[in-house]
Amino acid sequence: MPGVASARVLLVEDDRDDTRLVTDLLSESKRTRFIIDTVESAKDAQDKVKRNRYDVVLLDYRLPDMTGMQFMTWMADNHFRVPIVLITSHGDTRLQAEALEAGVCEYLEKGTFNAEILERTLMYAIGLHDRQTRSTDAGGVGLLIQELVGLTRESVTAQTKMAHEMAELRSDLKEDVGQLQSSIDGLKVHADKQKDEILKEVTKGTWQRFRDMLEWVVTHPWASIVIILMLALLVTLLVLLLNVIDTEKLQHLKGAVGFLGQGASDVQSG
DSSP: OTTOEEEEEEEEOSOHHHHHHHHHHHHTOSSEEEEEEEESSHHHHHHHHHHOOOSEEEEESBOSSSBHHHHHHHHHHTTOOOOEEEEESSOOHHHHHHHHHHTOSEEEETTSOOHHHHHHHHHHHHHHHHHHHSOGGGTHHHHHHHHHHHHHHHHHHHHHHHHHHHHHHHHHHHHHHHHHHHHHHHHHHHHHHHHHHHHHHHHHHHHHHHHHHHHHHHHOHHHHHHHHHHHHHHHHHHHHHHHHHHHHHHHHHHHHHHHHHHHHHHHHHO
């Protein structure tokens, strides 16, 4: 990329998903071409630092073989003066203050930064380190570097604050969605309960009416007998009616057959 600055980054991260995320974010940069080496342990990072020159180290605080603070101590004891940006998994203010006192240029919390914040943070760390190591007697150049670092720091702070607010907003939204889902589940349970109660009431009412009818039959035996006789008479009338209908159909069928037979006889005699 002609006309684009380049910076060599050592990324020390044991979580491969986080490594992939950071490298993807840095690849989106249009102002700086980041050349990235990745390792998963502090020991491998030590070997890399011994053999190569890096503009900045992006360091995860929790590593399988030592903490980020221990790695920074090793760097200082062995006189490797490379700016370090620490990556933490939570906003521990005590840890952040301890890291700044130990000489870390900046820190980032996982899940709160995007490509813009990450790029600006790394460039701020490089610029700050350059300001601290280079003589500022060069007049305008020193002032320009100092101003650039200050502006970048303010930008990083503002964008990090915005990222925190967005993370809190997403958390609140997730909580509201959870509460809404709980309310919906509660309404469903209440509706199912009401349905069961209505069904129970209907069944209870039907059974009560059946019991009332039985009690009425027991307390009014003669009326019950009359009703039973009337039902029996009605059934008998229906049976007789069906028989009459069937007889009429048979008579019509018999007449039709006789008519056809008579017609056949006439044909033969003719």
